[in-house]
Every structure is written in C-alpha cells, then in structure tokens.
Amino acid sequence: MSIDIQPNADFIREFLLNLLKIPSPTGNTDMAIAFVEKSCHQLNLETYRTVKGSLVVKLPHEKSEFTIPRTLTGHVDTLGGMVKEVMGNGRLKLTPLGGYAPLSVVGEYCQVETAGGLLFSGTVLLNRQSVHVHGKDEIHQAASSMNNLEVRLDVHTSSQEETNMLGIAVGDFVSWDARTQYIETGFIKSRHLDDKAGVAAMLGAAEMMGRAHLKAVQPSYLYITTFEEVGHGGAAGIPIGTQELVAVDMGVIGEGQASNEFEVSICVKDNGGPYDLALRRRMVNLATAANIPFKLDVYVHYGSDGDAALFAGADVRVALIGPGVDSSHAYERTHLDAVLNTSRLIVEYLTNL
Numbered sequence: 001m002s003i004d005i006q007p008n009a010d011f012i013r014e015f016l017l018n019l020l021k022i023p024s025p026t027g028n029t030d031m032a033i034a035f036v037e038k039s040c041h042q043l044n045l046e047t048y049r050t051v052k053g054s055l056v057v058k059l060p061h062e063k064s065e066f067t068i069p070r071t072l073t074g075h076v077d078t079l080g081g082m083v084k085e086v087m088g089n090g091r092l093k094l095t096p097l098g099g100y101a102p103l104s105v106v107g108e109y110c111q112v113e114t115a116g117g118l119l120f121s122g123t124v125l126l127n128r129q130s131v132h133v134h135g136k137d138e139i140h141q142a143a144s145s146m147n148n149l150e151v152r153l154d155v156h157t158s159s160q161e162e163t164n165m166l167g168i169a170v171g172d173f174v175s176w177d178a179r180t181q182y183i184e185t186g187f188i189k190s191r192h193l194d195d196k197a198g199v200a201a202m203l204g205a206a207e208m209m210g211r212a213h214l215k216a217v218q219p220s221y222l223y224i225t226t227f228e229e230v231g232h233g234g235a236a237g238i239p240i241g242t243q244e245l246v247a248v249d250m251g252v253i254g255e256g257q258a259s260n261e262f263e264v265s266i267c268v269k270d271n272g273g274p275y276d277l278a279l280r281r282r283m284v285n286l287a288t289a290a291n292i293p294f295k296l297d298v299y300v301h302y303g304s305d306g307d308a309a310l311f312a313g314a315d316v317r318v319a320l321i322g323p324g325v326d327s328s329h330a331y332e333r334t335h336l337d338a339v340l341n342t343s344r345l346i347v348e349y350l351t352n353l
Contacts, residue, residue, distance in 0.1 A: 026230050027097065059216050060210075070349075072202055082174060094146070102145060103143045115171070188333065190333075197325060234308040251324035266297070271307070279319040287348070
C-alpha cells in the first residue's frame with residue numbers, strides 16, 4: 001500500500017543545509033552526531049550512541065509476532081585531512097582522510113582544529129603553485145600527488161617553530177570549506193553531500209512518518225555511522241537482530257552511469273559485489289507502485305557501510321539506495337527532488353512488509 005503524504009521539503013532542506021555547515025572529517029564527527037541526535041529528539045525519537053560514536057535511532061513500530069528487524073544506515077563522516085608534518089616553512093603537509101584526487105581540493109579553503117580546540121583558517125595549495133615561478137607543466141605534474149599538497153595558514157608564520165607555538169601539531173584535523181549553496185531551482189551545491197544528503201533523506205522519512213502518525217511494520221532503526229569513508233563504519237554496532245540492512249548513500253553520476261540528480265538511485269552492484277537480489281527487487285516494486293522515479297545502477301569504484309557489514313561477517317540482506325550526486329568526492333551537486341524521492345522510498349520500505 002502506497003503512502004499518500006509527501007516529505008516535508010522545508011524540513012529536509014534546512015536540516016541538510018545546517019548539517020553541511022558542521023565540519024565532520026572522519027575521526028572528528030562528534031558535533032555532527034550531536035546535531036543529528038538533537039534533531040531526532042525534536043522528533044521524539046529514542047537514540048543511543050555506540051562505543052565508536054555512531055548514533056542509533058529507534059523508530060516506532062507496530063507489534064507483530066513475526067519480526068524481521070530492519071536498519072537503514074547513512075554516515076556523517078566526510079573526506080578531510082590530518083596534519084602529517086609541520087614543515088620548515090611553517091606550512092602543513094597533509095595525509096588524506098578518505099579517498100579523493102589531490103586536484104579536487106587544490107585551492108580549497110580549509111580549517112585546522114588543534115588538540116586544544118583552537119581553529120585556524122588556511123588554504124590547500126600545491127607546493128609548486130605559482131605559474132610565474134614554476135610554469136604550467138610543472139604545476140600539472142605536481143597536482144597528481146598527495147605529497148605535493150600543503151596548507152598555507154592565515155597566520156604570521158614562516159617556520160616550524162612559529163607554527164608549533166600556535167598549538168598546531170601532527171594529528172590535527174583539517175576540514176574543507178563546504179561552500180554550500182542552495183539554488184532556487186532546487187539544486188544544492190556543496191562538498192560532503194556524500195553522505196549528508198542521505199542522512200537528510202533518512203531524517204526526512206522519520207519526520208514524514210511522525211507527522212502522518214505512521215509506524216514501521218517491523219522493528220526498525222536508523223544507524224548514523226562515523227567511519228564510512230575509511231571503510232569500517234558499518235562493520236560493527238548494527239542493532240542486534242537486524243536482518244535487513246539498507247545503506248542510504250549517494251548515487252554515482254557520470255559517464256556510463258544511469259543515475260541522475262533528480263531520482264532515487266538503487267544500486268545493484270558495487271566494488272563489494274552484488275546487493276541482495278530479493279531486497280533490491282522489493283525496492284524496485286515499492287518505487288514502481290508509489291510512482292517514485294528511480295534508476296538502477298552499478299557503481300564500479302564504490303563501497304558502502306552495507307559492504308563493511310558483510311565483510312565483517314554480518315548475516316544480513318543488504319540493499320543500497322540514495323540520491324544521485326554529481327562530481328562525487330569533489331565539489332558535489334544534487335537536486336532536492338533526489339533527496340525527497342529517497343525519503344519517499346524509505347517510508348514505503350518501512351511501512352510495507
């Protein structure tokens with residue numbers, strides 16, 4: 001049975017825009033988790049945190065003798081960097097958090113957070129950046145290696161000692177300026193739509209069900225993880241008894257891909273192999289019956305928290321859905337329609353056997 005009501009576009013948009021403002025590179029996600037946690041409490045949802053700092057949200061469900069517990073998982077951790085070295089000239093050498101091409105962050109404004117909680121602004125640059133010094137060919141060659149990236153701090157420093165005196169040290173987290181923009185046409189441009197757009201779709205579904213006084217037909221949870229970008233977010237902490245795990249993560253857009261920025265993507269296979277056939281077919285049937293626009297797709301260079309759970313030995317059926325996101329792991333873009341359609345499919349899934 002299809003649901004007649006629609007997601008609250010204003011709620012989803014505002015939640016997503018606010019979440020995107022919060023830096024949350026892998027390993028430094030407490031503020032983002034706290035924001036999601038507070039939003040869940042405002043929706044009168046029960047939550048608890050795992051040992052690793054992920055958030056589990058319990059959804060209201062109908063009582064049934066025959067239960068197949070379900071969990072939907074998304075992640076708030078994002079790409080970022082960590083200080084590997086304070087160099088002799090006072091600038092910072094980076095080690096990456098997550099997988100991205102060095103060129104995708106060259107010229108990006110960033111923020112360095114020290115162990116003492118101090119924040120410093122800077123810019124990610126190549127160590128051979130000026131065309132008037134090095135020439136175009138040398139710059140293009142330098143852009144291929146992470147080892148050639150450095151952070152130019154917006155403070156008066158020209159030596160390792162001066163930078164250390166500021167409290168900046170090896171192990172400090174570096175986050176990119178998300179540069180989030182919402183366009184009146186419905187497009188959202190930002191870094192880190194992977195996977196904050198997916199988390200927004202999950203919260204949007206929960207808000208929609210609460211507003212319509214709908215309950216899940218099975219014991220159901222949202223699982224917001226914090227280490228997906230480095231491969232082990234969904235490897236532990238999944239609510240006990242879960243038999244169906246649906247990862248809500250970005251759909252891949254690009255040459256050879258079927259996904260787009262307006263529909264919900266349903267992944268049939270990624271780098272970890274095929275997703276559960278029966279669960280995938282159920283998603284397709286639910287979307288078709290509810291007139292939710294969707295695309296089936298294969299993601300070749302991709303892994304999800306669903307994969308992490310399977311590789312860790314979880315005996316669960318796994319599916320992957322999510323809003324299509326263009327230019328993934330760079331300056332990304334999606335359309336609000338894709339997030340809304342993902343919310344709609346989540347509600348259909350939770351309210352149908």
